[in-house]
Amino acid sequence: MDRKTATIQDVARVAGVSTATVSRTLSKPSVVAKSTREAVLDAVAETGYRVNATASNLRRQRTGTVIVLLPNLANPFFSQILAGLASVLTPAQFGMLIADTQSGPDPEERLRHYLTSGQADGLILLDGTLSPEALAIPGRPPVVLACEWLGQDLPSVRVENEKGAALAVGHLARLGHRRIGHVTGPRGNVLTETRLEGFRSALGNLGLPLREDWVVEGDFSMDSGAAAGRAWLTMQDRPTALFLSSDEMAVGFLGEVQRAGVLVPEDVSIVGFDNIEIAQHLSPGLTTIRQPRTQIGVRAAELLLAMIETGSLTGPSELIEVEFIRRGSAARPPHEV
Template identity: 60%
Template sequence: MRKPATIQDIARAAGVSTATVSRALSHPERVAEATRSLVLDAVRRSGYRVNRTARNLRRRRSGSILALVPNLANPFFSEILSGLSSVLAESGHGLLVGDTHIGPHPAARLNDYLAAGMADGVVIFDSRLPDGMVFEGARPPMVLACEWSRPNLPSVRVDNEGGAALAIRHLLRRGHRAIGHLTGPSGNVLTESRLAGTRQALSEAGLKLAPDHLFPGDFGLGSGASAAERWLALRDRPTAVFCASDEMACGFMGALRHAGIDVPGAVSVVGFDDIEVSAHLVPALTTIRQPRRLIGERAARLLLAMIEAGSSQAPAELLPVQLIERQSVAPPATTPLDG
């Protein structure tokens, strides 16, 4: 029977020290790519298996990271979680996902979970969690992703205000002057920052957001459809609407289509997020792309660095966004008088 390979065998086969092998397996980001390739090739040829359970016991760690998501049914989070999982897998960590909106007592469940030491770190996607879920008692390192309402926690987010301004400037370039905005839920940091970017870009053009062109929403499909009903009821309708999420844009466009209203013939629409379905709508949705996979990857690397350093603090990261032009925007059929 073949004797199991040891870390010393891997070191000899790769021509490196055992310490280098250990670093390449435990912290691959700290090892040069060429050296890491030598070690991993030796591991594959030898059939060596890392005893992660024993290693985690020695380090008093669970080997798991917990992601707290406000709604797992929301397609926005899928690619972010994929990026998060891929980086964690490289470091030998497993990913656990919890929906913060399920169950009657989420705070108690989370407290019990963390008190049992079942997660080495937490990535939070829901800024509306009560302080008791985030700050009570001893907590592992935590990172906010996408939303950043707590300045004392490290965060990875995109330039939401700048993205909204990109959307509005695009509509202005296409000739629109009466531009509406479909917001997210009241009090949400994303809602506020995207509304600020909208107002700023309009102000730069000498325009203001008319009160009846501001439609309340909640980032969901239903609120997009409700906004379409409000738009239809207006006597002086905006010729373009910037929606603070793609899901709302989908609901908005779908309701207008059922009412026989042409997009972009009667109204142009821009979304925010670039979820997968956006490119497959009819017409395909112009939107602001968030680098969702990169958000997950950066959040994972930031959290892993904090865990390794034994720190609860790290610098915030702000990622750029991109305008994706598709077919849901056209020049206005009629251009209303400015002012």
């Protein structure tokens, strides 16, 4: 009997009503009579009926899917954001289609593809490297930018990046550092630029020198952090402290210089950004700026659902607070010679 899953027809037959009534009972219970409603619900229970999402979506001209586009699936930074997204989208009966922009050849082309494919009712974009023009597509579904943002008017969820940089620099300055360097993310990335700008203006406000040779370009990855570590090791005139634009890079930097015999924080202080899980498990613990990643995901999903609901392409943006987390990787500078 249970061979095939029951359809709405089966329920209608068992309940002795039309399919329309069954459908109404399930979507707008208030419009059907109490007795009918009960009969239908009994029939649903008896047959084990579950609505066929594909058919429903076809008829309602929606897909029940949102696409989440991120730079790199293998980056642990995103997993908690995904968890936040899922916690909102799943109860709302939306599936998440997860795709990364970096695995293919042309990231913007991929974005365009997803926007025109009609495969999804909305898109959440976690990659700020893409240019705003890629979103200028007529008839595209609503988009929410999380963590990053392209134009001013696009709905987004972002964190106080400039303030985070200022907190990091302020902490180092308060410890007595006057020679502070920075390891950036990839150039062109909005996060990179904003944090760099925050770094610059914080230095300025504190009357500290900005040395361009102490600003090293990275790409948020551990490998690039390790490369920055090697660069620092070979500098003749080194900064005594560094602010790194991501914890991943801080991890790479830390390991690299430690393996070279450098003591942290005795010889050099470092401050990261993100507060990924490992930050507290390093030795020394990594001083950093916390981003509430689950919350970013939650808010982005809520924003997008609201837009899908109303069919609007615009919406509010949200700014999420960062928090300074003090651990052991930043201390007073080595004694001046």
